[in-house]
Amino acid sequence: MNAIYEFMKRNYKILLVTVVMSAALWSFVPKNQPDPEKDKTLLGLIDFVITNGHYNAAPMDDKFSKSLFKSYMDALDQSRRFFLESDINEFKKYELEIDDLIKNKDLSFFELTYNRLQKRIRESKVVYKSISDKPFDFSVDENFNLDSDEISFAKNYTELKNRWRLQIKLSVLSSVTDKLKLEADKKLKDPKYKSKTLKEIEKESRESSVKSLDDYFDFIEDVEKKDWFVVFINAMVVQFDPHTFYFAPEEKERFDISMSGKLEGIGARLQKKNDFTEISELISGGPAWRGKELEPGDVVMRVAQGDAEAVDVVGMRLDDVVKKIKGKRGTEVKLTVKKVDGTIKIISIIRDIVEIEETYAKSSVVEKDGKKYGIIYLPKFYIDFENDDNRDSAKDVAIEIQNLKKAGVEGIVMDLRDDGGGSLKTAVEITGLFIKEGPVVQIKSSQKNKEILEDKDVRVQWDGPLVVMINNFSASASEIFAAAIQDYSRGIIIGSKQSYGKGTVQNVIDLNQFVKGNTMGDFGALKTTTQKFYRVNGGSTQLEGVTSDIPLPDRYSYIKIGERDELNAMPWDKIDAANYQSLNNVENFNSVIEKSKKRVSENVQFQLIDESAKWVNDRKDDDVVSLNIDKFQKEQSIIEAASKKFKAIGNYDNKLSFYSKNDLVIAKDSVSIRKRKDWYQSLKKDVYVEEALSVLGDIKKNIIVKKPIAVKAKNSKSENYKVTIK
Incomplete structure (x- = not known):
């Protein structure tokens, strides 16, 4: 919803915490190579279903292709921090051809953009590290534009590097400003307190911003190429209307859970902390909650299916850990966890239906x-x-x-x-x-x-x-x-x-x-x-x-x-x-x-x-x-x-x-x-x-209530009408 984005974009307190982390909305580095034949088949399936089932599908023509191109570029690099103008110019030769490529199940445009962004992300990792090893000078007059829609792609590496510098500088400046206030408060409470210098505070803030970027790039390296293709597919289907959406298998499962409020598993919410998967919350009434052994703060080290050999999940993607822990009702999963007190414990849980209250x-x-x-x-x-x-x-x-x-x-x-x-x-x-x-x-x-x-x-x-x-x-x-x-x-x-x-x-x-x-x-x-x-x-x-x-x-x-x-x-x-x-x-x-x-x-x-x-x-x-x-x-x-x-x-x-x-x-x-x-x-x-x-x-209730006339149309019905209008 663009209006929400616009509103949040102006909220500096929120923005300055996230500005570095949102450098690219869909900027991923591949881990495993998907099957190109499956991707081609998926393109054909999407084309078939929309052509035959959409309420009012727009024709796949040059206009469609041009709009898709813009949506896809925005999805890949909305904040204009990765691609160069020369990249976009090279991509533009496909701008009016994407519709034909889709019909012919041709992946060449996707492969080109995917491989190029992969290269640019690796380069950006070098760029931000080189920028962040020197102190920032906050006395000079420089500005940073928060509205990426007003910014064109960088003409060269010098301009791109400067954008990274300004973005990181904004993040550091925000932190410095907050820390200076804290120092002033401490001094006010205790006149003997020796305040940190601006130089010391700048160094702390810069190191913190670098750590955030390190964590971000570590995170995106965990995402696989198949997720990139989903980004392309959804840039395509959203051209028909805002609510047409492709669910990859994992996303379809999440959608079903959101619609029913139920899942089969142990009833625990997980979160990623560096290379580790931590239990963040137990769902009331679920099997983990009933067992009273697993606790928030426990770190999952290994997962075993019943009596099978346990698999080490340290460093594994969160989605993959979730897949191993979830399972059919009545089956057993054994978690080797590191408790908050440092002890190691193996916890057996029988999966069940979990209701999300x-x-x-x-x-x-x-x-x-x-x-x-x-x-x-x-x-x-x-x-x-x-x-x-x-x-x-x-x-x-x-x-x-x-x-x-x-x-x-x-x-x-x-x-x-x-x-x-x-x-x-x-x-x-x-x-x-x-x-x-x-x-x-x-x-x-x-x-x-x-x-x-x-x-x-x-x-x-x-x-x-x-x-x-x-x-x-x-x-x-x-x-x-x-x-x-x-x-x-x-x-x-x-x-x-x-x-x-x-x-x-x-x-x-x-x-x-x-x-x-x-x-x-x-x-x-x-x-x-x-x-x-x-x-x-x-x-x-x-x-x-x-x-x-x-x-x-x-x-x-x-x-x-x-x-x-x-x-x-x-x-x-x-x-x-x-x-x-x-x-x-x-x-x-x-x-x-x-x-x-x-x-x-x-x-x-x-x-x-x-x-x-x-x-x-x-x-x-x-x-x-x-x-x-x-x-x-x-x-x-x-x-x-x-x-x-x-x-x-x-x-x-x-x-x-x-x-x-x-x-x-x-x-x-x-x-x-x-x-x-x-x-x-x-x-x-x-x-x-x-x-x-x-x-x-x-309100005063009208005691004279007229009975509505029921419609007796032959095609009227309400029973078993299983659609979603979410």
């Missing part, structure tokens, strides 16, 4: 103005496509509603902020928990046939006051739900001015099914756009999203963000409305809106948020940073003064108490308890939740 819906009860309300947070519309009997978001939300009803709540807030979507089927079913039978969403396929998905269950789990919270990152399935609630006048939508604006449906297609007698290995899967969905009122959520009934200020109020800021996004359009009838559940709709507007306009916290958003917008084009220490410190002082002022946003306390009497998860262990308490604490600091509850309290 933070993926799932959860609810809380809160009292405000003498009334009791419920909040349901849904991070995504998850489902297990392989087994309908397993838990999914619709079943879980229904359970949370029942728990809240037992607690005696008088209204419910559905929190869909940052919910990027998921299963279309569960979006329809969750909508059905709040309305009687009727159409929920309309869908058009690439053949332009219209289909209406409807709720056929006349039961309503919750017929009381309802508020739906959205923000700029509520997308896809979230927008289907919010749009249906809005079109039926079932509740009130509150949050960002509009949601993300993703009105397309993707199918995840296993590419292996098209290869008979496959002996080349797993080809992964392609998530491609096959349909567009429309509200029951006929309007698309594409680009426009769902407009909040009550828009609230947020940090992105003045910045273009969402689907409308994506390249190759599909256009907005409209179709005929479905046959539905408004429920008019909110008797005093206009009055509720006006009361909220008045509260928000008088709320100091919202005023501060709006001021912060304006400040961010005003600075969005400030791309040039001075590398003169006096000017840099002055600029930092301005930023820090604003940061200090806006820090109050995160310190807000709405004075509300959140709890759950029916939360079984909280009784599991201290980690679960801490996570739940952290959520409650975040709700206490949330002015948006406070306003949503105030709106809920203002």
Whole structure:
């Protein structure tokens, strides 16, 4: 999302920590050579699936080729720190031919760029080491441009070397500035303290920056050539629309886990620390957690499958270590670990199904103005496509509603902020928990046939006051739900001015099914756009999203963000409305809106948020940073003064108490308890939740509820509709 990138790019505190590490977005050095025949076959498979299955595939012509060329160059060297202008000129002879190369399964362009970047990375490693062995002079007037889009590729080695010098100098200067403040604080606390000199601090900071670069280049040397080819493939498929995406086999597995919230393994999160793999967290309820032998901080040295010989994993890629530890339910894995106290221990674990609780819906009860309300947070519309009997978001939300009803709540807030979507089927079913039978969403396929998905269950789990919270990152399935609630006048939508604006449906297609007698290995899967969905009122959520009934200020109020800021996004359009009838559940709709507007306009916290958003917008084009220490410190002082002022946003306390009497998860262990308490604490600091509850309290339910007319179209269905709209 370009707008997020632009916003983060201006946040110097974050930028200066990562600027060196982000020298190349996709800059990898190969380890193992992939099979070129498999790569050619993969190109053919991608071409076949998109040509025959994409909703509205753009033709592979010169225009397509030129756009792909730019996307690919940006992916390989976005910060312009590796390629020379002469490299790009050499690559450009293919600029209008890539479409033909793809059709002919010709890898020559990929091989050329891959081998050249490999060479440039090796050269850059020498360059940064030669630059970093001399002190930097911060008294001279030099600038560094943060916006790589404004920078052309270096004309020669001298210019390229200077770019590395300026980038490293910025990193060192940032560290020096922070260290000087620490020294000043120490001196203030203890007048006898002997402060370090600028020369000493510069040397420490420079050595730290070199260490970061060393770690970065060590990391990229672990990545294999096959990953590079995935970069090329995705630069190709994104030309059709922003949500068409190729999953390599490992990525497809991660996607499945994210959609279901489940995995088979030991239930431990791993992280890489230099050459070692460390246990960072145990997942509550998982086999490692139940065994009570493995602990966070343990370092995995060797891995054995049951009684087989143990394999040394020191120095191994993290992904490869994960592959060895994961496995089918009921199988044994033995980990040789170095404990925190230095002892060596062999731990046997029987793999099992692991549920990732933070993926799932959860609810809380809160009292405000003498009334009791419920909040349901849904991070995504998850489902297990392989087994309908397993838990999914619709079943879980229904359970949370029942728990809240037992607690005696008088209204419910559905929190869909940052919910990027998921299963279309569960979006329809969750909508059905709040309305009687009727159409929920309309869908058009690439053949332009219209289909209406409807709720056929006349039961309503919750017929009381309802508020739906959205923000700029509520997308896809979230927008289907919010749009249906809005079109039926079932509740009130509150949050960002509009949601993300993703009105397309993707199918995840296993590419292996098209290869008979496959002996080349797993080809992964392609998530491609096959349909567009429309509200029951006929309007698309594409680009426009769902407009909040009550828009609230947020940090992105003045910045273009969402689907409308994506390249190759599909256009907005409209179709005929479905046959539905408004429920008019909110008797005093206009009055509720006006009361909220008045509260928000008088709320100091919202005023501060709006001021912060304006400040961010005003600075969005400030791309040039001075590398003169006096000017840099002055600029930092301005930023820090604003940061200090806006820090109050995160310190807000709405004075509300959140709890759950029916939360079984909280009784599991201290980690679960801490996570739940952290959520409650975040709700206490949330002015948006406070306003949503105030709106809920203002709603008067219309007791005359008209029954919607159910659509009886022959092609209407909602059962077993297994697609993702994530």
